[in-house]
Amino acid sequence: MSIDDGSRPERPSNSSANRSRPDAADASGFVNAVDDRGDTKVALAGSGLAPGKASTVNPLSRLISHPLFGLVVVVLAIALPFINSSAYTIRISTDALIFVMLAVGLNIVVGYCGLLDLGYAAFFAIGAYTAGVLTTTFGWPVIATIPFVVVAAVIGGVLIGGPTLRLRSDYLAIVTLGFGEIVRITANNLDFTGGPNGVFGIPDFGDFGLRADIATYWVVTVVVGLAVLASARLGRGRLGRAWRFVREDEDAAEAMGIHTYQVKFAAYVTGAIFGGLAGVLFAVHQTAISPPSFNFLYSALILMAVVLGGMGSTPGVVVGAIVIALLPELLRGAENWRYLVFGVLLIVVMIFRPQGIWPHRVGEKPAKARRKRVVEDEPEVIP
Amino acid sequence: MTAPVGIREAPGENAPRLLEVEAMTVAFGGVTAVDGLSFGVNEGEVLSVIGPNGAGKTSAFNCITGFYKPSGGHVRLGGVDITGKRPARIAAMGVARTFQNLRLFGELSVLDNVRAGMHVRIKQNAFDAILHTPRYHRSEQEATDEANRWLDFVGSRGNRYNEVRNLPYGEQRRVEIARALAREPRMLLLDEPAAGLNHNEKEQLLDLLRRISDLGTAVVLIEHDMGLVMQVSERIVVLNYGREIADGTPTQIRSNPAVIEAYLGAGDDVEEEAEKIAHQSDDQIFGRTEGEQA
CATH class of the missing domain: 1.20.5 (Single alpha-helices involved in coiled-coils or other helix-helix interfaces)
Structure with missing residues (x-):
């Protein structure tokens, strides 16, 4: 399973470029x-x-760009309870994985499509509350709520994306910021969402004969692993390319026949679905949810994970999310200083790696393409 | 078929009309960039649109491709009214364009840029991409092969696997044309394709334009390089102040007094001015103008 196009290919035509083009020198x-x-x-x-x-020679980047690297990471994630099964480890790992799912979801909106969304936690809240209310008030099993979560997230995405995606990016940022707050405040004031107390007593997926938190951890690992794979693959397909075209130059994309509004809408709604499903995992993991969990700071942290990891790069965003989720825990030793240290570390990373920890590499693997390029001398065979 | 006024003895006059622009007007605030412009493009012809700076050429292009909404008039493509339609719709109907200032997707690979042109033809949906279905692999392979073919067609020699912004300017121009061709357009609009190219690259562009025309694609060219225009065009439309002032073969345009006046101001020796345009060299024009003033 290769998570992303992280590898930097050989440069097949460099020598020929230098040979045939006088001004290259x-x-x-x-x-x-x-x-x-x-x-x-x-x-x-x-x-x-x-x-x-030199970057191709670097053994670290060669290791992490290996196609099996992603698989190794997934195996390690699944094996974690065998290595350290303390309740604390399982809890923060589950938190981190849910955060990874949020980050890859927001990466579709911000990283792939270039739409600045400052209210992403709204979809997280919609998912968590939909699952929470349906399971506690109506006694549904969690699995059964998933279709409704998806529908609710899509409705949320359509409501906010429909009118605002016609706007330029900065306006979109402000509107989504407002949307995030509206959702949180609405949840705070409605009766069926439990008001400020929120929803509690949310059931889990079932314990499969295991310790309950480990069972949840494994379910979360599988769901998040699939979500990461799906978002990476989406980013490389036809729709993912269209998202990148829109991010790079909307007019040029439009001139190529790409309906930029529909494409942006697709990114926004896909991001909403990811956020909503992450909300379900969150509700199950926490068993209780309340409005303060979905404040603006949370949206900002998700965005920070995307930017810190490397916008548009799936492995980067995964790393960014893990860093943002776990760093405050690892810094507990610093006690009252830990958020200061956290902030300083983020600034340092952004100074030394402005493109993110693991930036998106454009290079395509030529091997696949080269296979059929024997026709080079006969360009007339245009379809 | 109602031929708009001003078309006389156009080559391929019997060819079916592909594009028809009728009394098109574009105004920005108080400035009328295009003022009742009418002209047409026949299937498969090479047409140049020339005119002094600010004559409304690019505005007209933007109207035809849907980027501006004309405040008056009609644009028809193959008999279908496309006035004010979304650019993506017009592009999907077979109109591709390049931009005056390169508008490539700079951070994306050269191949991806060309794949943009094929977007509407790639048969694959989001689920194919997520599940990596056989259809996904097939369509991606086809897209890559086709992108490579178009890059070969335009003679691109640069690295195709890395960011397009790393290519030299002339190469980027080629990639932009390849991207537009990958749209498989019935009509290709090129906005100053020779701008910033050296002599050698212009020669290659001329050859490329002829090969594009051989594909059966109508080519509409905005260009200031008169040498190129005169060599490649079957027909030339001249704009000034947002109106068409002349329409005809290169030979007719060369000797058209209205054209000469638009370019050089009212001259006393029309024949001599015409010679200057015909021989296209800018410094030659400037040199002689200064000489006359002295």
């Missing part, structure tokens, strides 16, 4: 000159011309 000369001046940004822009960068 000049260009890399220019890049070198800029390099000497130490302006990394400009040098980066031209780096495609300079042959063989």
Whole structure:
């Protein structure tokens, strides 16, 4: 299972590019000159011309870009209760995994499609409350609530996305920020959502003869693993490409026949579904939910996981989410200082890795494409 | 078929009309960029739209492709009224364009950029992508092969697997044309494709334009490079102040007094001015104008 296109391919045509194009040599000369001046940004822009960068040699990046790396991570996640089964470990790991699901969901909206959503916790709340109310008030099993959670998330996405996705990104950010607050305050004031007390006594998926928290952990691991895989694969397919086209240049995408409004809408609604399903996991894991769990800070933290990890990069976002979820726990030793240290660490990461911890790499694997490129000399066979 | 006024002896006059622009008007606030413009494009022809800066050429392009809503008039594609339709709809109906300033998806790979043109034809849905169905693999492979073919067609030699913004300018221009061609358009609108290209690249562009025309695609060109325009066009439409002032073969346009006046101001020796346009070299024009003033 390869989670993302993380690997940097060999550059098959570099030598030929330099051979056949006279000004390529000049260009890399220019890049070198800029390099000497130490302006990394400009040098980066031209780096495609300079042959063989060292990053492929780095053993760490070779390891993490291996196709089986994702599988190893999933196996480790499933094996965790055998390594350390303390209630504390299982609890924070479950929290972290739910946070991963939120981050990959928001990554579809922000990372793939470039829509700034500051109220993502609203969908999380919609999912959690839908599952919570249906299970406690009506006594449904959690599994049965899932279709209704999806429907509720889609309705939420349509209500807020429908009118606002016609707006440019900054307006969208403000409207979604408001939407997030509206959902939270509504939940705080309605009777059937339990008001400020929220919903409690939410049942779990069943214990399968195991310790209840470990059973929940495994269910969460499987669901989140599938969600991560789905979002990575979505990002590489036709729709995922359309999202990236819209992010890069809406007008150019439109000129290629891509209905940008529908495409943005699809991203927003898909993100909403991910958020809603993460809400179900959250409700089950916590067994009690209340409005303060879904405040603006939470939306901001999810967004931070996406940005910190690397927008548009699934493995990056997973790492970012785990860091954001676990760092405050790991910093408990710092006691009252821990949120200060947390903040400083985030700033340091953003200074040294402005593209994120594990940024999205564009390079495609040429092997697949090269297979049928023998026709190179006969360009007339245009379909 | 009602031929708009001003078309005389156009080559391929009997060819069916692909695009018809009728009394199109675009106004921005008080400025009328396009003022009752009418012209047509025949199936498969190479048409150039020329005119001084600010004549309304790009505005007209933007109206045809749906990026601007004309405040008056009609645009018809193959007899269907497309006035004010969404750009994506018009593109899906077979109109592809390039932009005056490159509008590539800079952070995406060259192949992905070309795949954008095929988007509406790729047969795959979100579930295929999630489940990696055989249909997904097939359509992705087809898209990649086709993208490679189009890149070969335009003579792109750069690295196709990495970000398009890493390519040199001339290469990026080619990729943009490949992307538009991948839309398999009936009509391709090119907005100043030769801008910023060196002599050698212009020669290659000329060759490419001819090969595109051989595919049966109608090519509409906005271009300031008169050498290129005169060599490649079957017909030329000249705009000034948002109106059509001339329409005809390159030979007719060269000797059209209205055109010469638009470009050079009212000259006393029309024949001589025409020669200058015909020989296209900018410095030559400037040199002689200065010489006359002295």
